[in-house]
Amino acid sequence: MSYQTLTVEQQGHIKLIRFNRPARANAINYEMLVELEACAFALRDDAHTRVVIFTGEGRHFCSGADLDDESLFAGPLVLKRRRLQAGARAIRALQGIDQITLAAWNGAAMGGGACFATAMDFRIGAADCFMQYPEIDIGVNLTWQSLPLITHLVGPARAKRLVAGGERVMAPTLLDWGVLEAIAPTDELLTHALAFAERYVNKPPVAVQMIKQSVNQIVSALDQGLFHMDADQNLLTRQTDDHLEAVAAYRGKRPPRFSGD
Numbered sequence: 564m565s566y567q568t569l570t571v572e573q574q575g576h577i578k579l580i581r582f583n584r585p586a587r588a589n590a591i592n593y594e595m596l597v598e599l600e601a602c603a604f605a606l607r608d609d610a611h612t613r614v615v616i617f618t619g620e621g622r623h624f625c626s627g628a629d630l631d632d633e634s635l636f637a638g639p640l641v642l643k644r645r646r647l648q649a650g651a652r653a654i655r656a657l658q659g660i661d662q663i664t665l666a667a668w669n670g671a672a673m674g675g676g677a678c679f680a681t682a683m684d685f686r687i688g689a690a691d692c693f694m695q696y697p698e699i700d701i702g703v704n705l706t707w708q709s710l711p712l713i714t715h716l717v718g719p720a721r722a723k724r725l726v727a728g729g730e731r732v733m734a735p736t737l738l739d740w741g742v743l744e745a746i747a748p749t750d751e752l753l754t755h756a757l758a759f760a761e762r763y764v765n766k767p768p769v770a771v772q773m774i775k776q777s778v779n780q781i782v783s784a785l786d787q788g789l790f791h792m793d794a795d796q797n798l799l800t801r802q803t804d805d806h807l808e809a810v811a812a813y814r815g816k817r818p819p820r821f822s823g824d
Contacts, residue, residue, distance in 0.1 A: 568595035569602055570620065576613040576764045577757065578606070578662075580718065582679075585621030588711060590629035590677045596649040599679075603656035614760040615652050615660060617683065617723045618667035625676025627697065639797075647794040650675060650707035658779065661772045663763040668750065669757035670690045678709035681716060686742060687756045689749040694742065695731040701813060702806035702821075706797040707798040711786040716742050 574581040582589040586749050606612060619625055628635075635646045636732045649731070657664065657679065664683040666672075672680045680686055696713075705726050714722040717740045723732050737743045747755035750789060763771060800806055804824040812819035 564601065564605060566598045566602065567684070568592070569803055571602065571605060572759070573612070576611060577617045577760050578612045579607070579621045579753075580615060580619070582619050582625050583620045583810045585619075585623075585627075586687045587629055588631075588671065589619045589621070589676070590626050591650075591670050592629045592632040593634040593646065596625040596653045599653045599722040600649075600782035603653075603660050606660050606662060609662075612662055612665045613771075614665060615665050616665045616753075616756050616760055617678075617679065618756070619669050621671035623676075624666065624668045624672045624692065626671050627676050636801075643798065644794060647706070647797060651709075651794060654678055654682045654709055654712075658783075661769075661776070662759070663771060663775060665756055665760055667752050671695070671753055673697060675707060677709050678705075678712065681709065681712035681742070685744050685759065687752065687759055688737060688746050690734055690741040690746055691749050692706055692737070692743075692746075694725070695729065695736060696726045697729055699727060699729045700809060702803060702809035703800040704781075704793065704796050706793045708786065708790040708793055710793070711783060711790060713742075715782050716740070722738045731747050734736070740754025 568584055569581045571579045576578055582595070583796060584592075584595070604803050635649070636643055663685070666680045666683045666686040668688045668689055670688050670689065671693060675695055677694045677696055677713065696705055710722070710726060713725060717725070721740055723731065730739070734743065738746055742758065745755065797804065805821045808821060810820050
């Protein structure tokens with residue numbers, strides 16, 4: 564299958580997938596979500612691949628939602644609800660990949676890009692990598708059923724700092740908090756990621772994949788039951804005066820004045 568927003572390369576038992584919209588800092592449009600889900604599903608019939616590495620083409624891993632892509636919010640409400648759930652479907656597809664997954668994290672992972680990174684089994688960060696969830700600053704909640712992912716990694720207080728506080732966290736702190744397995748020099752990121760991947764290439768794949776699935780079930784058993792409505796919550800927050808004020812303040816480069824409505 565050919566993709567418009569992804570590139571796929573095979574290196575022995577390792578599949579390297581790049582987010583491929585570098586002119587937009589690999590920002591996520593609706594097409595990327597659809598293609599990412601399809602790419603993840605295609606791995607089900609791939610017995611040769613044992614590790615899948617995701618990275619970003621160009622300077623950044625993924626800068627989050629493409630604010631110029633209006634397709635997620637086009638049409639009647641019934642269609643908006645379905646399209647807004649495309650992100651959650653892509654995240655579930657990433658989590659459902661049988662093979663070990665690894666983010667070779669270059670530059671920014673913001674919003675949905677941070678959701679992608681946290682949906683993977685491991686993360687190797689470049690020295691210049693950072694994470695930020697900017698949704699709060701435009702008056703909306705984190706969606707895509709991804710709040711549990713960062714909470715599992717860093718714990719509730721730090722998750723609140725990231726998601727409710729919108730803090731930008733750099734590579735050394737991400738390593739300290741357990742988000743990253745290691746930090747690599749920016750120009751050697753892929754070399755370090757491939758070396759990390761080889762550990763799992765050389766393990767028995769059936770046992771590895773069953774262990775991965777069991778661990779994921781242990782830590783995420785309640786996630787789907789608690790977060791199935793976050794897309795609807797996102798639609799609700801987008802109707803608030805505070806959301807409109809946040810967007811206006813962002814575009815006007817001024818402090819927002821929130822009312823709670």
